[in-house]
Amino acid sequence: MASLSLDKVSKIYGPRRQAGVLAVRDLTMRIDDGEIVGLLGSSGCGKTSTLRMIAGFESVTQGEIRIGDRRLNDLPPAQRGVAMAFEGYALYPPLRIEDNIAFGLLRARMPKAEVARKVADVARLLEIENILGSYPSTLSGGQQQRVSLARALVRGADLHLLDEPMSQLEPQLRAILRARIKDYLIEHKMTTVFVTHDQTEAIALADRIAIMEAGELQQLASPEDLKEKPANLFVASFVGEPPMNLFPAEVDSNNAIQVINRADEKAFSIDLDGAGDAAAQILHPGRKIHLGIRPHRIRVGPVGVNDGANAVARGMLLSNQWLGDQSHLGINVGGCFMIAVSDRDVALRTDEAVDVSLPFGALHVFDRDDERALLHGMSPAEA
Amino acid sequence: MIVKAVRAVLLALVALFFLFPIFWVLLMSVMTNQDILRSPPSLIFEPTLENYVALISGQLDTSVGTLEVAYMRNLMNSLILGVGSVLLSLLLGVPAAYAFARFRFRLGENIAFTLLSFRFAPPLLVLLPLLFYFQQLGLYDTYFGLIWVYQLITLPLILWIVRGYFEDISEDIEHAYRLDGHSWLATFLRIAIPLARPGIAAAALLAFIFAWNNFIFALILGSSDVQPVTVGALAFITASGINYGQIAAALVLSVVPTLILALFAQRYLVEGLSLGAVKG
Numbered sequence: 247m248a249s250l251s252l253d254k255v256s257k258i259y260g261p262r263r264q265a266g267v268l269a270v271r272d273l274t275m276r277i278d279d280g281e282i283v284g285l286l287g288s289s290g291c292g293k294t295s296t297l298r299m300i301a302g303f304e305s306v307t308q309g310e311i312r313i314g315d316r317r318l319n320d321l322p323p324a325q326r327g328v329a330m331a332f333e334g335y336a337l338y339p340p341l342r343i344e345d346n347i348a349f350g351l352l353r354a355r356m357p358k359a360e361v362a363r364k365v366a367d368v369a370r371l372l373e374i375e376n377i378l379g380s381y382p383s384t385l386s387g388g389q390q391q392r393v394s395l396a397r398a399l400v401r402g403a404d405l406h407l408l409d410e411p412m413s414q415l416e417p418q419l420r421a422i423l424r425a426r427i428k429d430y431l432i433e434h435k436m437t438t439v440f441v442t443h444d445q446t447e448a449i450a451l452a453d454r455i456a457i458m459e460a461g462e463l464q465q466l467a468s469p470e471d472l473k474e475k476p477a478n479l480f481v482a483s484f485v486g487e488p489p490m491n492l493f494p495a496e497v498d499s500n501n502a503i504q505v506i507n508r509a510d511e512k513a514f515s516i517d518l519d520g521a522g523d524a525a526a527q528i529l530h531p532g533r534k535i536h537l538g539i540r541p542h543r544i545r546v547g548p549v550g551v552n553d554g555a556n557a558v559a560r561g562m563l564l565s566n567q568w569l570g571d572q573s574h575l576g577i578n579v580g581g582c583f584m585i586a587v588s589d590r591d592v593a594l595r596t597d598e599a600v601d602v603s604l605p606f607g608a609l610h611v612f613d614r615d616d617e618r619a620l621l622h623g624m625s626p627a628e629a
Numbered sequence: 630m631i632v633k634a635v636r637a638v639l640l641a642l643v644a645l646f647f648l649f650p651i652f653w654v655l656l657m658s659v660m661t662n663q664d665i666l667r668s669p670p671s672l673i674f675e676p677t678l679e680n681y682v683a684l685i686s687g688q689l690d691t692s693v694g695t696l697e698v699a700y701m702r703n704l705m706n707s708l709i710l711g712v713g714s715v716l717l718s719l720l721l722g723v724p725a726a727y728a729f730a731r732f733r734f735r736l737g738e739n740i741a742f743t744l745l746s747f748r749f750a751p752p753l754l755v756l757l758p759l760l761f762y763f764q765q766l767g768l769y770d771t772y773f774g775l776i777w778v779y780q781l782i783t784l785p786l787i788l789w790i791v792r793g794y795f796e797d798i799s800e801d802i803e804h805a806y807r808l809d810g811h812s813w814l815a816t817f818l819r820i821a822i823p824l825a826r827p828g829i830a831a832a833a834l835l836a837f838i839f840a841w842n843n844f845i846f847a848l849i850l851g852s853s854d855v856q857p858v859t860v861g862a863l864a865f866i867t868a869s870g871i872n873y874g875q876i877a878a879a880l881v882l883s884v885v886p887t888l889i890l891a892l893f894a895q896r897y898l899v900e901g902l903s904l905g906a907v908k909g
């Protein structure tokens with residue numbers, strides 16, 4: 247139970263002094279005592295490498311890793327106070343499940359009775375009580391994965407690293423376990439870093455989520471902030487389901503944003519009158535930007551119905567799907583394809599003209615060159 | 630039905646083809662030289678154990694008198710050389726195999742391959758220089774010297790088979806063990822080696838058989854004091870003729886240890902070789 251900090255940590259695989267694989271680059275983050283952080287990113291972006299450096303299986307090419315105020319870089323794994331659930335489970339083949347889970351505790355000289363109690367607890371939590379007497383080779387992938395997770399959770403280490411702890415489970419079980427694990431982590435005040443490919447899981451479990459891409463940390467923020475204030479174009483396009491609508495755009499001399507479609511023509515424009523001082527300052531004429539619009543914030547109605555939004559664009563409804571709890575609407579606005587989500591069943595027919603309302607609050611503006619966020623809902627991004 | 634019958638017949642033929650020489654040698658070992666050389670050969674003879682008696686007592690009766698043979702000594706030498714060189718190879722080869730499997734270091738692949746290439750060179754190529762070295766260093770005609778050159782046979786074998794085996798073990802099992810508070814040495818001894826045990830057993834057995842069957846190194850680099858059975862059998866080709874019966878008996882005796890070992894470890898051998906070596 248301690249905080250973890252990484253300071254400009256890099257990992258390069260390969261022989262020394264030769265160009266190797268850059269797996270992690272200048273990763274800086276601080277994780278507080280008892281905090282649960284999710285690592286989210288596409289395959290091969292360096293998540294496992296990061297965990298392996300923290301656990302001590304991989305040398306740190308550059309930078310510093312600390313738990314509390316202990317510097318970890320040169321400590322052997324045994325002395326780091328870290329527990330880990332591995333992507334490939336890595337159970338001890340000759341030990342029964344029970345003994346696999348208890349192994350680390352017995353090694354740490356915990357009294358037998360207490361160990362038994364803890365193992366029973368965590369087995370109940372993860373629904374593996376019925377296999378405690380089996381050997382790993384007789385279990386399914388999902389069972390092994392839960393055992394591996396149990397072995398890590400039960401340790402009560404300073405820091406828990408969980409590499410894709412539930413990837414093999416069916417969605418129902420995953421949803422149940424997610425909630426239980428979160429309670430368990432909070433109850434035991436466990437500092438945890440977990441890796442996942444599942445945004446729902448990340449959002450449900452984590453206090454904060456770190457988005458990684460190509461070895462670099464893109465943003466470390468709460469789930470709400472990732473959605474409302476994505477730090478750059480990548481995060482904006484990566485987080486959210488369905489993803490944010492993103493279009494290249496340019497500010498013209500009439501103080502309006504001109505959105506550009508695939509064919510490089512003007513698709514529609516958004517008048518910036520009344521957008522505020524910050525917007526006026528940043529969106530000077532001629533500035534090239536990306537405009538982002540969250541599907542959930544777009545309102546779609548019949549032509550002529552304007553519910554007071556700052557900008558309205560005329561488009562054509564291409565699809566209208568009711569998913570049981572929300573509608574996904576596909577709209578073609580002047581050659582730009584846009585997805586809108588409504589929580590009601592929208593009574594609009596496809597191939598009919600519609601009006602799309604875009605409130606300022608729904609707009610995100612990114613720089614076209616360095617792709618950093620400039621404005622969220624017309625307030626400056628860095629605030 | 631027919632397929633089954635055909636298969637049985639074919640298998641029987643194959644077995645006969647391979648087993649017949651052994652059967653013949655077994656027969657010869659209980660025949661006198663006269664019976665063996667009778668023409669036409671006959672299966673009707675009086676079995677005798679005199680060949681074995683002669684071998685074990687070391688007294689070889691020939692037409693020109695008795696001859697001393699040190700066959701039992703040779704057998705002992707074979708055991709000492711085989712066991713000694715396999716043990717030394719295990720001691721050196723298993724940690725090396727682990728290093729090659731787990732750590733990427735400069736020239737690592739080259740070193741591993743060089744070690745393997747010892748198996749490619751015909752022994753005759755290096756024997757003469759080796760003989761000079763051995764005489765200079767006082768290694769000629771010693772167990773140690775022979776065990777040393779036997780490493781050319783056993784070490785690469787053990788290294789490469791066991792390496793493949795280590796590579797098959799998930800590194801993360803070792804990592805988990807280290808996180809549970811153990812040093813890498815403890816991890817190597819208590820996780821890696823036990824998990825690779827079938828592979829190590831198979832490699833050791835195979836290496837032992839290869840060492841046992843070696844002929845040329847001991848022929849050149851040692852005298853009868855340290856020579857194994859393969860060389861010792863030469864003593865039966867005497868000035869007064871070839872003692873087929875005793876050669877056969879010697880062969881039977883020399884095959885027995887490896888046969889027992891192979892039968893005993895058959896399970897390991899098949900499992901070990903098919904799991905480890907294919908990938909390595």
Ligand SMILES: Nc1ncnc2c1ncn2[C@@H]1O[C@H](COP(=O)(O)OP(=O)(O)OP(=O)(O)O)[C@@H](O)[C@H]1O
Nearest residue numbers: 259260267268269288289290291292293294295296
């Ligand atoms: N031992 C290694 N040697 C060389 N390159 C490696 C090694 N391990 C990982 N890499 C490379 O480092 C990069 C990051 O790998 P890493 O395993 O950290 O990805 P990941 O984010 O965990 O991916 P996934 O989601 O698929 O598990 C990849 O490009 C990978 O090829």
Ligand SMILES: [Mg+2]
Nearest residue numbers: 293294295333
């Ligand atoms: Mg990974």
